[in-house]
Amino acid sequence: MFTLPPLPYDYAALEPFIDTETMRIHHTKHHAAYVQNLNDALKGRDELLDTDIFDLIGSLKKIPAELQTRVRNQGGGHLNHSLFWKLMAPKPAKAPSHSLMSLIKKNFRDFKTFQEEFSATAMGRFGSGWVWLVVHGRKLEVVDTVNQDSPLSLGLSPILALDVWEHAYYLRYQNRRAEYIDAWWNVVNWEEVENLYTQALKKKKTK
Template sequence: MSKQPQGLSRRDVLKLAATATVSAGLAGAPLGVAAHDQQAAQAGANSWPFELPDLPYAEDALEPYIDARTMGIHHGKHHAGYTAKLNAALEGSEMVDMSIEDILADLDSVPAAIRIAVRNNGGGYANHSLFWQIMSPDGGGEPGGALADAVNSAFGSFGEFQTAFAAAAGGVFGSGWAWLVADAGALSISTTPNQDTPLMQGLTPILGIDVWEHAYYLHYQNRRADYIAAFFNVINWDKVGELYAAG
């Protein structure tokens, strides 16, 4: 039987989405130039040609929260498509020796002819490479250690973090992501449209939820709030803590 994360129901998520005031995205912000070795490792291959990373669990491992059919299409079709299109865009360019993090952190340096393709597909590649890692069939619960302290410092409590994160995810208009990001150890929540990423601001994403319809529609249809509530049951807080410590 599916469980709701402590302190957060579908009704809570719907109310939060309706009143969310979190910024709709980072697309208009200045692009950063920071790069992180840990992020390069989490995205698979460190330079062109980029490789589709394997899922760290079976396609059905996150059921009943994320179904096997959605996982198979999401990874094997969508993420694979971003990977192939990113490689095609970069082929023959001077950027083939750069990590995806370095590329996304300085998009102004990407040739104009391929910049949109690199932004969209490079973002999709990096975002999904992180997404698979921060979920686990043994996930859920709450963070511990230094990450728990940082969450409490930034949001007051884990419950208040859940509320704010769900509001951000529910409030994304159309397609995009909601993120927990670290900046010099300080945590904050942000959203990005489409496949944009906090890497474009020089921030370190340590947790993200994909709210494109392809991430949930087969199972949840238009019930994004149910998907967001279910997501808390599969968050791999150990991995998120590792990313926080490394960032």
């Protein structure tokens, strides 16, 4: 069975950038529904219910064909939101550590260029979806996905995630996605980005 992970901070902790009510509904209603729907979809399939969510979404093609769409949507929703909560923090470091910053500069020329590319991709994602910083081979890339699709299913390792579904920002920002994106940069948990990067490299070495 899959369970809803608790938020690593209070619902009000990301104010004023992400409001309390959005965080509460997003976590207790939207994320909780993905978990419930995933469990419902896999009812009676104990071997799948016991699989780690990263492994499940990372090997979608191994799942019985009749279950793939629901696992992709509901399991993706569970995984993506689990990552998203940890990739935000109240009062995080203002910038990546020296080593992560060097890596970003190596891949995007400079930090500003990286942020601009990420934000532009978030603005350009038509309809609902996600924007990601991923590890692809030894490179960092910005990619976007539709609905609840995960870069993991494409063989990429996500290390930063931004939810651009309207449910992530509509209460405070209404149609103003750009304002939400600008505000979100203030709560990016760079320590966790670096942690996920280190994990992604370790996984590649053990493959």
